[in-house]
Amino acid sequence: MIYDFIIIGGGISGVFSYLTYKKRKPNSKCLIIERNNSLLKKLSISGNGKCNFTNDYLNYKKYNNGENFKNLIINNKKILSLFDDLGIVYYKDEEGRFYPYSNSAKSVQTLLTSLINEDDVLLKTTIISIEYDKSSKIWTLLSIDNKEFKSKNILISTGSINYPSLGSDGIIFKSIKSLGINFTDIFPSNIYINCKETDVLKELSGLRFKACISLYNSNDHIYSESGEILFKDKAISGIVTFNVSSKLAYLYKNHLISKPYLTIDFMEDYSKDDLLKLFKKENDLNKTLLGLFHPNLANILYQRCNNLNDIINDIKSFKFEIDSLGDFEHAQVTCGGIDSKEINEELESNKFSGLYFSGDILDCDAPCGGYNISFAILSGIKVGESIE
Numbered sequence: 586m587i588y589d590f591i592i593i594g595g596g597i598s599g600v601f602s603y604l605t606y607k608k609r610k611p612n613s614k615c616l617i618i619e620r621n622n623s624l625l626k627k628l629s630i631s632g633n634g635k636c637n638f639t640n641d642y643l644n645y646k647k648y649n650n651g652e653n654f655k656n657l658i659i660n661n662k663k664i665l666s667l668f669d670d671l672g673i674v675y676y677k678d679e680e681g682r683f684y685p686y687s688n689s690a691k692s693v694q695t696l697l698t699s700l701i702n703e704d705d706v707l708l709k710t711t712i713i714s715i716e717y718d719k720s721s722k723i724w725t726l727l728s729i730d731n732k733e734f735k736s737k738n739i740l741i742s743t744g745s746i747n748y749p750s751l752g753s754d755g756i757i758f759k760s761i762k763s764l765g766i767n768f769t770d771i772f773p774s775n776i777y778i779n780c781k782e783t784d785v786l787k788e789l790s791g792l793r794f795k796a797c798i799s800l801y802n803s804n805d806h807i808y809s810e811s812g813e814i815l816f817k818d819k820a821i822s823g824i825v826t827f828n829v830s831s832k833l834a835y836l837y838k839n840h841l842i843s844k845p846y847l848t849i850d851f852m853e854d855y856s857k858d859d860l861l862k863l864f865k866k867e868n869d870l871n872k873t874l875l876g877l878f879h880p881n882l883a884n885i886l887y888q889r890c891n892n893l894n895d896i897i898n899d900i901k902s903f904k905f906e907i908d909s910l911g912d913f914e915h916a917q918v919t920c921g922g923i924d925s926k927e928i929n930e931e932l933e934s935n936k937f938s939g940l941y942f943s944g945d946i947l948d949c950d951a952p953c954g955g956y957n958i959s960f961a962i963l964s965g966i967k968v969g970e971s972i973e
């Protein structure tokens with residue numbers, strides 16, 4: 586059988602592409618091929634299990650390489666009206682993040698899966714190669730267990746190589762590259778950041794602080810965000826650090842990195858003068874520090890500083906030299922992917938007709954906040970709308 590449309594990867598992007606396409610062409614022969622034993626596995630754990638699916642501040646400027654998707658990422662209206670149509674009730678938090686009213690990513694997974702015709706899904710099947718026959722204009726897909734599938738159009742919505750435990754490990758990249766399709770360099774993003782001050786990190790490991798974290802590159806200020814910071818043995822983590830990692834990954838990807846470091850302001854709501862007054866109330870530095878911080882941090886500040894000025898500088902701007910981004914195994918997204926020059930506005934390959942890409946595999950990623958699921962949805966819809 587020759588399908589009209591085969592979707593490789595039943596994640597968020599692939600599923601929304603399917604729903605859009607099937608609505609337009611209910612009688613078409615369409616198949617989703619997914620290697621996991623169920624669809625939408627990554628969605629089912631997204632947003633700490635709550636599924637932060639979009640954001641009020643959605644626009645292309647939020648994204649690394651977003652300018653190449655200007656016409657796709659405009660606002661969240663399309664996503665919200667789609668969720669309304671699907672009967673998914675949602676709410677918005679004070680930071681503009683949207684969640685399903687159920688607070689359950691699994692409920693979204695179950696509902697979306699129920700909308701897909703069972704005969705249109707093939708699970709536990711991993712596609713490892715794609716080939717195009719120019720004369721017949723037909724694509725042939727080969728699975729790891731040697732099954733062949735033929736289709737007029739194919740969508741590669743396999744995700745990238747981050748979080749491979751949920752199916753996205755880039756196993757199909759080799760075959761895509763062999764067609765002469767280029768990828769930009771890729772880096773893990775929305776991930777913890779490994780730093781060089783391992784003694785300090787070990788001492789603080791497991792502790793959380795409300796603080797402001799800033800990224801510098803060659804002493805240029807790149808980005809700052811306030812929120813909860815979590816210390817690990819060799820790294821700094823937490824959502825705000827994930828957002829910093831998004832900017833850092835962009836620097837790595839574009840070969841702009843030069844002596845990057847982080848600073849942490851442990852008392853954002855106090856100026857240096859405020860701190861000076863506070864410390865002058867009491868002669869015993871150690872006692873004042875213990876009145877302000879967890880003993881481990883108080884001890885570090887006390888041990889490494891020679892005088893009050895040093896202590897205040899460290900409280901306001903504790904420096905951590907960056908060693909590297911965390912690993913792909915735990916990264917929420919990948920920075921980089923299919924080079925935007927390879928695709929047109931419909932997300933179809935410029936080199937091959939009938940070959941489309943959507944979601945994480947494309948070179949477009951954003952910090953946390955619902956932006957990445959939004960991009961997966963919008964790009965999937967775009968392909969579903971485009972295929973004739």
Ligand SMILES: Cc1cc2nc3c(=O)[nH]c(=O)nc-3n(C[C@H](O)[C@H](O)[C@H](O)COP(=O)(O)OP(=O)(O)OC[C@H]3O[C@@H](n4cnc5c(N)ncnc54)[C@H](O)[C@@H]3O)c2cc1C
Pocket residue numbers: 593594595596597598599618619620621624625626627628630631632633636637638639710711712713742743744745748751752753754755756757916917918943944945946954955956957958959961
């Ligand atoms: C822990 C975690 C939490 C997250 N939370 C949020 C959040 O709250 N909000 C947000 O906006 N973003 C979040 N993200 C990011 C978001 O989940 C991704 O951006 C999104 O899933 C990308 O969708 P996708 O369809 O492109 O890829 P995926 O969701 O990764 O789907 C790709 C699918 O393709 C399948 N596949 C891969 N290769 C093959 C193959 N060769 N053959 C067959 N099938 C294949 C995979 O098994 C997978 O099911 C989170 C990510 C993680 C890891």
